[in-house]
Amino acid sequence: MKNNKKILITILVVTLLLAGGCGKKDYIIDSENKIVTNSETGQSVQKDILCKPQENSELYRIYETYNDQLDIKLEELPKCEDFNLTTNKYKGLWQAILVRPIALVVLKLGYLFNNFGISVMVVGLLIRLIMLPLSLKSVKQTNNMQKAQPELAKIERKYANKTDNASMMAKSQEMMMVYQKYKINPVSGCLVALIQIPLFFAFLDAINKVPAIFEGSLLGMQLGTTPWKGIAQGEYIYIILIFLIIITTYISFKKSMNQGNTENNEMMQQMNFMFKFMIISISIASFNLPTAIAFYWIVTNGFAVIQNYIIKKVLDKEKNDKNKIIKIKPKKPSKKGVK
Numbered sequence: 457m458k459n460n461k462k463i464l465i466t467i468l469v470v471t472l473l474l475a476g477g478c479g480k481k482d483y484i485i486d487s488e489n490k491i492v493t494n495s496e497t498g499q500s501v502q503k504d505i506l507c508k509p510q511e512n513s514e515l516y517r518i519y520e521t522y523n524d525q526l527d528i529k530l531e532e533l534p535k536c537e538d539f540n541l542t543t544n545k546y547k548g549l550w551q552a553i554l555v556r557p558i559a560l561v562v563l564k565l566g567y568l569f570n571n572f573g574i575s576v577m578v579v580g581l582l583i584r585l586i587m588l589p590l591s592l593k594s595v596k597q598t599n600n601m602q603k604a605q606p607e608l609a610k611i612e613r614k615y616a617n618k619t620d621n622a623s624m625m626a627k628s629q630e631m632m633m634v635y636q637k638y639k640i641n642p643v644s645g646c647l648v649a650l651i652q653i654p655l656f657f658a659f660l661d662a663i664n665k666v667p668a669i670f671e672g673s674l675l676g677m678q679l680g681t682t683p684w685k686g687i688a689q690g691e692y693i694y695i696i697l698i699f700l701i702i703i704t705t706y707i708s709f710k711k712s713m714n715q716g717n718t719e720n721n722e723m724m725q726q727m728n729f730m731f732k733f734m735i736i737s738i739s740i741a742s743f744n745l746p747t748a749i750a751f752y753w754i755v756t757n758g759f760a761v762i763q764n765y766i767i768k769k770v771l772d773k774e775k776n777d778k779n780k781i782i783k784i785k786p787k788k789p790s791k792k793g794v795k
Contacts, residue, residue, distance in 0.1 A: 484522045492518060497678060498685030499746060502664050503527050506543070506559055507536035509667035536563060536668035554658035559666045566669065573674025576663075576748050577755040583655060584759045590651070591760070595767045597640060604638040656753070663748045670746055679748035686747070697750050701742040704757035706735055708764075 484492040484501045492501045496514045504527040509515040516530075523530050534543050541556055558579065565575035584591075608631060615627040635641070663669050663680075670680025676693060677686065686694035709731055742750060 484518070484525050492522065494518065494680070497670065497680040497746075498682040498688075498744075499664065499670065499680050504665060505533065505667060506556065506665045507539045507667065508533045510671055513667075513671065515667055515671070536666060537567060539563060539666070550658070550661075554654065555661045555665065558658055559662040559669075562662065562669055563666060566672065571674060572669045572672035573677075573679055573748065573751055576659075576669070576679070576752050580659075580752040580756040581759055584756055584763070587651060588763070591763060592767055595764055596771065599768075599771055600638040600640050604634050604640060607634045607637075652756075656749075659752055660745070660749050663746050670748055672748075674747075674751065677747045679751075680746050682744050682746060683750065684743040694747070697747065697754075698739075698742055700754045701750055702735070702739050704754050704761065705738050708757040708760045709734060 482502060482504065484503055486492050493499060494501055494515055501515070501518055501522075503525055505519075508530065509519060519526065519530050539560065541560060562572065562575050562579050565578055566572035569575055569578070611627060611630050611634070614630075615623050618624075618627075670678070672679045677691075677697065681694075683694040683698050742753075745753075
């Protein structure tokens with residue numbers, strides 16, 4: 457239970473850090489000290505945007521009203537089609553390295569495809585393709601961990617009732633020997649997840665900072681509208697969006713877990729707790745995320761499911777071919793002498 461609490465606290469701390477510690481200071485505040493929201497989309501209105509919203513839109517009216525709170529005044533902002541990496545000042549490496557480049561690529565592809573929803577999904581797929589070598593390594597690590605589980609479980613049982621330092625040291629050494637035997641690096645298996653989290657927040661930040669993106673629409677859904685706002689307005693198509701987020705997240709995370717261990721050991725308990733916690737957290741958060749982020753999340757998770765399935769099939773085929781080679785042995789020459 458203590459380990460579960462540690463995992464929960466770690467996830468929360470990392471999430472808050474990667475989210476940039478956003479608070480009221482990042483949003484426009486009304487006279488009652490409340491965050492101003494766009495009545496059409498349900499989005500909280502940020503102070504720091506990268507380009508102008510469409511004139512005569514609800515969002516443009518809000519920014520005109522609260523122009524004095526903007527980091528860059530409305531009249532000084534470029535049109536979204538004129539935005540580039542050197543336009544206006546930016547705050548910190550987070551924007552320079554991730555947010556602004558993502559916003560620029562989504563904008564350029566959006567104008568190319570004449571749809572920002574499509575560009576969001578294409579950029580999500582491009583990121584997944586770039587991460588493919590890491591994903592392949594992660595899947596191989598998972599397969600190696602499955603092979604090692606019987607030996608790791610045996611070690612767990614061996615030291616189950618021993619808590620002295622000598623036993624703990626011996627246990628660690630034996631586990632490290634198993635890891636070396638199966639070429640397992642416990643950290644490398646988490647690389648994809650660790651990279652995906654900041655990319656997700658960078659994508660969210662880019663969407664919120666570029667009005668042209670969340671003013672667009674795809675399949676009848678406005679990209680800036682939150683599913684909760686859409687459902688409240690009687691647009692029940694957003695329920696399908698929530699369902700797809702939950703199901704693709706569930707399948708993607710489930711496939712990423714180590715399924716080879718049937719022992720009810722501490723490691724599996726921790727992984728199951730983390731899995732359930734992440735599914736519940738993402739399910740709740742999905743109601744208040746922009747639809748553009750929902751499309752990004754669904755497409756990247758769907759790609760991950762297909763990718764992991766194909767990689768697993770290839771690895772299984774290689775394993776079967778190897779086993780066939782081992783089984784097929786040349787016949788030993790006869791020892792009988794020639795008459």
